[in-house]
Amino acid sequence: MKRDIYDVIIIGGGPAGMYAAFYSGMREMKTKIIEAKHELGGFMRTYPEKLVWDVGGIEPVRCESIIQSLITQAQTFDPTIVYGQEVIGMEKDDEGIFSLTANTGEIHYCKTIILATGRGITRIQKLTVEGADRYELNNLHYTVTNLNRFKDKRVLISGGGDSAVDWAIEIAQLAKEVYVVHRRDDFSAFESSVTRMKAVATALVPYTVARLHGNGNKIESVTVEHVESQETTSIEVDEVLVNHGFERHFGGAILEWGLASEEWGISVTPKMCTSMPGIFGAGDIVTNDGKIRLIAGAFNDAVLAVNSAKVYIDPTESKMAGVSSHNDRFADKNDELRKMNKSSH
Structure with missing residues (x-):
């Protein structure tokens, strides 16, 4: 043949x-x-x-x-x-x-x-917090397919790379509030993007997401923990976006x-x-x-x-x-x- x-x-x-x-x-x-x-x-x-x-x-x-x-x-x-x-x-x-x-x-x-x-x-690196998976069908996201979902919302983003920083900049144009939680002092995204992000969102560093608090399958607040002092802070949220890489x-x-x-x-x-x-x-x-x-x-x-x-x-x-x-x-x-x-x- x-x-x-x-x-x-x-x-x-x-x-x-x-x-x-x-x-x-x-x-x-x-x-x-x-x-x-x-x-x-x-x-x-x-x-x-x-x-x-x-x-x-x-x-x-x-x-x-x-x-x-x-x-x-x-x-x-x-x-x-x-x-x-x-x-x-x-x-x-x-x-x-x-x-x-x-x-x-x-x-x-x-x-x-x-x-x-x-x-x-x-394979997406998911949030390693107890019970996180039950919120995935509601307001815990690993990617963005519709920006309008975040309009007038309180949004917490976990991550410190280009994706997390870029989404923070874009979502901030629609959202009521945007918080970016990163476990290190320095972000790994482009410097200019980090500067723009810090101008439109609240950066919490060095912090990690410690616990999710919800009603049914919807997250209502997030506890974040300081990496060094272990001090915790509670943040009321409507949406959570996780960008921990792949x-x-x-x-x-x-x-x-x-x-x-x-x-x-x-x-x-x-x-x-x-x-x-x-x-x-x-x-x-x-x-x-x-x-x-x-x-x-x-x-x-x-x-x-x-x-x-x-x-x-x-x-x-x-x-x-x-x-x-x-x-x-x-x-x-x-x-x-x-x-x-x-x-x-």
Whole structure:
């Protein structure tokens, strides 16, 4: 049976994977994305309402909007997209062709692989306070899907990272009061964000959530405890949001492939090459000395990974694609856009 061999298979459909699909299209590569879930977006799907400020060239925008724009862009050159499959096996034959086996039993063939599985399998770190689970269906939250829920409410947020601080800033615009409880004196979020947060919310440091007090399945007040003195304070609340981060198993079966790895991901060179020829990486799954863990950084990783994959297949190829303004791949698409613009006027 004839094998359908792709130039590149991208494992993972988050921001790195989607941009890699777009850029590989610019490089005229036959491309496939394999996404374990049934939608693209990756970890960004956990905070669709979050306002994202740090993507170059665009004004602050909801994460859901960025996801939709990335999906549209990823489909520009019609890559094959496979949903609901987790890659569990990899082999490379004598001709240098990789075969990837999915948990469904389907086998995918390619000349190169780009690992873009992001944070991999993640599990929310829940609040370790007795009885917390009974409030999860009411006013104890681990993510935000509707900001209006917090309108005119007293909101307590537990956490000290970017998510906790960013949500405090956004929720403060709607809420009656916002308290941010963090177990250390210093927050691990961006300094400018911490400054903005402290201007609109009450920061309690170093404190932890000690007890939840409720009526039925609804929290009515929270006891917080000072980490050093054990002094306690009671705060009346309407909503509680916990942002303690995620436990992650970043590689899944990929860790069994024998790739060099470190605590924070698969090791790559500055050109996104892993320790195995023909396999490259991009986004949160990879790490090196210059790694930037931003969405913008994922885009840069994707470009480097695709360029490395292209040259791996044919060392005589250019080391990068022509920019879009001078790239023949966009000629017909530019003509289509011009015609649409004329017809709309």
